[in-house]
Amino acid sequence: MVQYVVExxxxxxRIAIVVEGWERVQIESVEGTFLSILGDDGQxxxxxxxxxxxxxxxxxxxxxxxxxxxxxxxxxxxKSSEKYDNLIMSxxxxxxxxxxxxxxxxFSIECLQCKQKIINKDNCRVLNNMPSEFWxxxxxxxxxxxxxxxxxxxGSYSQYETLKPSENEILIGxxxxxxxxxxxxxxxLEKDSNMLLCKNCSVVLGQTTAGPLYKLYKWKLRLxxxxxxxxxxPELDVMLSLISVVKANSxxxxxxxxxxxxxxxxxxxxxxxxxxxxxxxxxxxxxxxxTDNDATTNHCIExxxxxxxxxxxxxxxxxxxxxxxxxxLLPSNMxxxxxxxxxYVSLVE
Ligand SMILES: [Zn+2]
Ligand SMILES: [Zn+2]
Numbered sequence: 285m286v287q288y289v290v291e292x293x294x295x296x297x298r299i300a301i302v303v304e305g306w307e308r309v310q311i312e313s314v315e316g317t318f319l320s321i322l323g324d325d326g327q328x329x330x331x332x333x334x335x336x337x338x339x340x341x342x343x344x345x346x347x348x349x350x351x352x353x354x355x356x357x358x359x360x361x362x363k364s365s366e367k368y369d370n371l372i373m374s375x376x377x378x379x380x381x382x383x384x385x386x387x388x389x390x391f392s393i394e395c396l397q398c399k400q401k402i403i404n405k406d407n408c409r410v411l412n413n414m415p416s417e418f419w420x421x422x423x424x425x426x427x428x429x430x431x432x433x434x435x436x437x438x439g440s441y442s443q444y445e446t447l448k449p450s451e452n453e454i455l456i457g458x459x460x461x462x463x464x465x466x467x468x469x470x471x472x473l474e475k476d477s478n479m480l481l482c483k484n485c486s487v488v489l490g491q492t493t494a495g496p497l498y499k500l501y502k503w504k505l506r507l508x509x510x511x512x513x514x515x516x517x518p519e520l521d522v523m524l525s526l527i528s529v530v531k532a533n534s535x536x537x538x539x540x541x542x543x544x545x546x547x548x549x550x551x552x553x554x555x556x557x558x559x560x561x562x563x564x565x566x567x568x569x570x571x572x573x574x575t576d577n578d579a580t581t582n583h584c585i586e587x588x589x590x591x592x593x594x595x596x597x598x599x600x601x602x603x604x605x606x607x608x609x610x611x612x613l614l615p616s617n618m619x620x621x622x623x624x625x626x627x628y629v630s631l632v633e
Contacts, residue, residue, distance in 0.1 A: 286323065287615045291571075292334040292362055292557035299333055299360045302350065304615035309347040309356040321347075332565060334557025336363045352617045375527050375554065375568070376631055378458045379516060380507055382411045385456075388509045393461065396506050396515070398485035402471040403454055403461060403500075410453040414462070448495060458528065459521040459599075460490065461500045468498045503599065518602035522595055523629050526551055526570065529591045537590035539581070542600035548581040548590065549574045550624065558628050561613040566630035573624035574607055580623040603629075 286305035292298070303309050306323035313320045317333040338361040347356035385391050393403035449455050455462040465474075472480045472489055480490040480498055490500035502516040522540065529538050530551055540547040550573040558566040575581060584590070595603070607627040611619055619626055 286327065286329055287561045287613065288329070288331065288559075289561070289614050289618050290319075290331060290333055290557075290559035293553075294335070294362075294365050294555065294557065297338075297362045297364050299335065299337065299362050300357065301331070301347075301360070302355065302357050302615050302618055303329075303347065304350075304352065304355045304617070306354060306356075311345055311347065311358070314345065314360065330563075332559055332563050333362075334559055334565060334567070335365065337361065338363055350617060352615075355615060355617055375531070376524075377527070377531075378413075378456070378524055379520060380456070380502055380514070382413045382456055385411055385507075385509070392508045393505050394508060395482040395485060395487065395489065396504055397487045398482060399506075400471065400482060400484040402468070402482070402489070402505060403463075407452055407467050407470065408454045408463075410450070412449070412453065412455050414455045414457045449497070458524040459502050459516070461502065461505075462493070462497050463500075465496060465498055468500075472498060472500070501596075503602075518599040519606045519629070521599040522593075522603035523570070523631060525593050525595070526572075527554075527631070529593070530554070533591070535589055535591045537584065537588045539585060539590045539592045540595050540600060540603075541592060542595040543597050545576070545600065546578075546581060547574055547576050547600075547604060548584060550584075552626075556628070558630075560610060560628075564613065566610075566628050567632050569628045569630040572607065572627050572629060573621065574627065575624050577623050 286303060288301065288303045291300045293300075301319070303321060306327060308324040310322045311319065312322045312328065314337055316336050319331045319333055321329050321331065345358050345360055347358045349355070350357045389405065391404065392401050394401055449463055449467070451464055451466050453463065454467065471483055473483050474492060475481050478492050479488055480492060480500065481487065482489050487504070489504045490498060493499045503518040503521060505516065507514040526538055526549065529535050536551045538549045538551070540549060552571045552573050554570040556569050556571055558569050560566065606629060607625070610627045610629070611625050614626065
């Protein structure tokens, strides 16, 4: 059994390939995005690279012995890629944004479990993207620490007020939709003054928030658009929050908290192309280091600024399981660094 990981760093045009499990590794051929390697016993593995190798592979590339037994490493130059100028800011802010939904006026947001229509043209006349949660926090901050000057100079916070949607208006967050109770009255039911259930099948779709507003989680829904069905993986909720953290304050550490559990995540690098054992390809992925070790976590958050994120249990577990699944595919030397485990998450399908 051979395990491998291919990491493409677009900024420096380098593809690094680490292979583990054979006594010896040789390159049989490398061309375009195709790499074929041979083991000592005639084993062969065809690997799809995340990007094409440089056009004329003149130098003979050779695998070199790594730090572990049975570990081999080679670094190959990739074709240069010019679309990676504006790295952080070009990462997606969300999925099922206003721009996505406006592509088809007949779009329909449905209950994932029973397919009942929840948001469509019958109850939605206006769509608006919400500013990121971090922008909202900032506004809250200014609200509480209002500068002691006349209203004239700072306006009347009208932008803040308009975050309350009108009837038949849906506000779109990174991973949720928000509307007034009147807008959503035919689709959802309130339970225990806080939970929102699908009116048809009673599955939990979201929660009531201040306003009161109805907040529906995208991962409990599906999108029908132009005859296609789209899903929102729960772990995307966490990934989009991590991107916001990096974009908003270039903070590289996030402390995820969920139901008494803590997971410290170090956003090590982003916008990598990755191929994992079994030719599983991840595009525009983030390389994450993570730990749930209390001592490591405490040691780190005492010294580093870590953004604290409260995460729902469903999305927390989906995210954590995803990290562990990818970690299991990595060669042993690539799985851990010190007290941290290593993983990759992809931002696009
Ligand atoms: Zn339902
Ligand atoms: Zn530390």
